[in-house]
Amino acid sequence: MSNDNARKKAVLAYSGGLDTSVCIKWLIEEKNLDVIALVGDVGQKRQSLDFIKQKALDTGAIDAVVVDMREEFAVEYLSKALAANALYENKYPLVSALSRPIIVKHLVRVAEESGATYIAHGCTGKGNDQVRFEVGVRSLNPDMLHIAPLREWDLTTRDSEIEWAEAHNIPVPVSKDSPYSIDDNMWGRAIECGVLEDPWIEPPSDVYELTVDPDKAPDAPTYLTVGFEAGLPVSVDGVQMSFQEVLSCLNKVAGSNGCGRIDMIENRLVGVKSREVYECPGALTLIKAHRELEDLVLERDLLRYKARLEQDWAIYVYEGKWFSPLKEALDAFIATTQQVVTGEVRLKFFKGSIIVAGRKSPYSLYDHALATYGAEDSFDRNSAKGFLDIYGLYLETWARQQRKL
Numbered sequence: 028m029s030n031d032n033a034r035k036k037a038v039l040a041y042s043g044g045l046d047t048s049v050c051i052k053w054l055i056e057e058k059n060l061d062v063i064a065l066v067g068d069v070g071q072k073r074q075s076l077d078f079i080k081q082k083a084l085d086t087g088a089i090d091a092v093v094v095d096m097r098e099e100f101a102v103e104y105l106s107k108a109l110a111a112n113a114l115y116e117n118k119y120p121l122v123s124a125l126s127r128p129i130i131v132k133h134l135v136r137v138a139e140e141s142g143a144t145y146i147a148h149g150c151t152g153k154g155n156d157q158v159r160f161e162v163g164v165r166s167l168n169p170d171m172l173h174i175a176p177l178r179e180w181d182l183t184t185r186d187s188e189i190e191w192a193e194a195h196n197i198p199v200p201v202s203k204d205s206p207y208s209i210d211d212n213m214w215g216r217a218i219e220c221g222v223l224e225d226p227w228i229e230p231p232s233d234v235y236e237l238t239v240d241p242d243k244a245p246d247a248p249t250y251l252t253v254g255f256e257a258g259l260p261v262s263v264d265g266v267q268m269s270f271q272e273v274l275s276c277l278n279k280v281a282g283s284n285g286c287g288r289i290d291m292i293e294n295r296l297v298g299v300k301s302r303e304v305y306e307c308p309g310a311l312t313l314i315k316a317h318r319e320l321e322d323l324v325l326e327r328d329l330l331r332y333k334a335r336l337e338q339d340w341a342i343y344v345y346e347g348k349w350f351s352p353l354k355e356a357l358d359a360f361i362a363t364t365q366q367v368v369t370g371e372v373r374l375k376f377f378k379g380s381i382i383v384a385g386r387k388s389p390y391s392l393y394d395h396a397l398a399t400y401g402a403e404d405s406f407d408r409n410s411a412k413g414f415l416d417i418y419g420l421y422l423e424t425w426a427r428q429q430r431k432l
């Protein structure tokens with residue numbers, strides 16, 4: 028027993044999959060550590076949590092901690108991403124980038140509570156996720172040490188990894204030849220590897236799970252109204268719902284109409300361009316509806332300024348800087364803009380398109396009397412003349428000078 032107490036501990040972010048199961052054994056055998064597996068539920072498709080927990084223990088973990096992070100993920104993370112209309116490189120709603128910081132937060136908490144020396148993750152040395160884990164941990168507890176087994180060991184191919192797993196009595200899933208690497212949570216799914224590594228090849232239909240092919244979507248459109256209060260989604264077709272419930276409803280409706288697929292070339296932080304396929308029906312719908320409502324209620328300069336900060340927000344979060352003073356300051360700015368983002372957006376889903384069909388708000392800045400070309404027009408055209416004389420003056424001055432030259 029006293030011998031056991033002398034062993035140092037590592038808290039490992041554990042998914043139940045092959046990679047992180049191999050990590051458990053490797054940390055025990057190669058690094059002589061006690062392993063505590065942390066399993067976070069962020070709404071991913073998964074085996075039962077009891078099953079995953081038991082698998083961690085069977086593989087040799089001294090403890091397996093299961094944390095239901097779904098509510099916290101929606102309220103503290105996704106709501107901020109939505110307020111920021113966050114789309115990295117104007118396309119990717121940051122599915123994986125958003126789940127890493129919440130997992131990091133709980134890894135650090137469990138490590139501190141259990142007196143662990145190390146935090147371990149199953150990311151490779153080539154992606155963004157290693158950055159998010161390690162920079163995230165250092166931002167929360169600079170004294171915590173890291174181990175990244177997949178970056179250190181020489182089991183570089185899937186086959187050698189499976190061989191190692193079998194030799195160490197780690198159950199290998201039957202679908203061991205699944206060609207894709209998948210990460211998912213309630214904000215969507217990310218699919219990489221296999222045939223997708225050729226950017227010219229159209230993703231085969233078996234990569235998708237949340238969306239039907241737009242060709243096979245229903246021939247009639249589906250309409251639906253999302254209600255927002257202070258920037259947060261609160262209802263669908265008048266029925267009050269939590270953020271999670273709205274999201275899951277939109278995932279189904281948009282997905283079944285073939286909406287939410289993304290196929291892009293993405294700039295990873297580590298300098299590599301990669302071909303990424305995502306499906307995010309609910310997230311893309313919410314961002315579209317939320318942005319539309321902001322167009323209606325936010326004053327022009329604020330709207331334009333916010334749009335610039337949104338780009339920055341997405342880059343910082345993508346690059347692992349969730350726990351940073353700048354990101355917090357941006358959140359604070361964005362939060363001040365959300366008070367008036369209350370109202371309803373009517374959406375039409377049709378064969379892969381999410382179309383805004385209507386919007387309204389008690390805070391609407393749309394003034395019909397100012398906008399109309401009809402009889403009720405209250406816009407003062409006579410003032411336009413004087414305004415334009417001054418407005419264009421500097422260009423006129425420039426043009427006169429040009430003509431002289």
Ligand code: ARG
Binds near residue numbers: 208210303
């Ligand atoms: N490229 C995306 C990102 O960096 C997704 C990464 C997903 N990870 C995976 N194992 N498929 O956020």
